[in-house]
Amino acid sequence: MRLILRSDVSGVGNKGDVVEVTNGYGRNFLLPRGLAFVATAGAESQAEGMRKSRDVKDAAARQAAEEVAKKLVNSPVTIPARVGAEDKLFGSVTSADVVEAILAQKDVEIDRKQVQLHDPIRTIGTHMVPIKLHANVEFPVTVEVVSDAD
Incomplete structure (x- = not known):
């Protein structure tokens, strides 16, 4: 079953990732909890936007962490x-x-x-x-x- 993750799921993937999971895991765990939705052609373009947003946030968090590291390292x-x-x-x-x-x-x-x-x-x-x-x-x-x- 192909799903797109709405949030980070440990051991499966991160927000916006298109993942292949077993039918039972997707139907009984990910979908009911709102952690994922079914991957369709239109949804995959939406997932691309989610990945870009995640990457921008990750880059900002990394830059902030590097600034703190410069203050503390020496x-x-x-x-x-x-x-x-x-x-x-x-x-x-x-x-x-x-x-x-x-x-x-x-x-x-x-x-x-x-x-x-x-x-x-x-x-x-x-x-x-x-x-x-x-x-x-x-x-x-x-x-x-x-x-x-x-």
């Missing part, structure tokens, strides 16, 4: 934390702490989910934290964790 972010013996932290520095520090010091608002910190930071020092703002824009931010007694 300037470290400092996070004060309580430190115990052997320079180990009381607690840890999480992605939420990194987002909060970036907002306070660089005046740039990013989402916590965009910070690709796999494990919390548990020691003082300089750490490279990857941030992914867009599918094609990923960059490291230097995070300096310092003792708050300094």
